[in-house]
Amino acid sequence: MMPSKLIDQQHFATLRFDRVDGKKKHVLTATGLTGWDFQQPKDSHYENLFELALFLKIPNSEIEELFKRMVFNIVFCNTDDHLKNHSFCYNEIEDKWNLSPAYDLTYSLNPLLNYKRYSRALGVNGKRVDVLLEDVMQIAQKFTIKNPKSIIVSVQHGLDFWEQKAIELNIPRVIIQSIQKDFVRLI
Numbered sequence: 001m002m003p004s005k006l007i008d009q010q011h012f013a014t015l016r017f018d019r020v021d022g023k024k025k026h027v028l029t030a031t032g033l034t035g036w037d038f039q040q041p042k043d044s045h046y047e048n049l050f051e052l053a054l055f056l057k058i059p060n061s062e063i064e065e066l067f068k069r070m071v072f073n074i075v076f077c078n079t080d081d082h083l084k085n086h087s088f089c090y091n092e093i094e095d096k097w098n099l100s101p102a103y104d105l106t107y108s109l110n111p112l113l114n115y116k117r118y119s120r121a122l123g124v125n126g127k128r129v130d131v132l133l134e135d136v137m138q139i140a141q142k143f144t145i146k147n148p149k150s151i152i153v154s155v156q157h158g159l160d161f162w163e164q165k166a167i168e169l170n171i172p173r174v175i176i177q178s179i180q181k182d183f184v185r186l187i
Helices: 030-034 045-054 058-076 133-142 148-156 158-168 173-180
Strands: 004-006 013-016 027-028 087-091 096-097
Touching: 004 087, 004 133, 030 087, 045 058, 045 133, 045 173, 058 096, 058 148, 058 158, 133 148, 148 158, 158 173
Parallel strands: none
Antiparallel strands: 004 013, 027 087, 087 096
């Protein structure tokens, strides 16, 4: 993640990753690279995103980072994880693509509403609802992710940190509890 800060305890600010020394870097979203319609279920699933990363010859460490981001989006209920929220940066000097830094990672539901069910923007193992550990493990197996359960556990450690920060920021308890009920513990 790029350097960031909280301004006046209300506004999150981060440096742009697509600019370096005042020059624009060549960055394309998964949709921009492929023409996939991010609103079409046939295109919008993590398997396509992993296949694209492999096609671009993204280093294995970044494939594992993509897996970690998928897990994060599931655990922290970021259902707005569509194909325009995953990008790749082209390095002209080395003539290679890399996974961009993560962006637009947020709880995307209204905590004042009581959702019975919600659907993910990107499918996981053919599912947009009720994604389970076995679905995540299928992705891990298909894309040769090493130690997927330890990645899942490390992401889930953030759940307690999230609650601590929410309390420090004086977010009302009812909102904290409403958001937490949508979080998913895979393990």
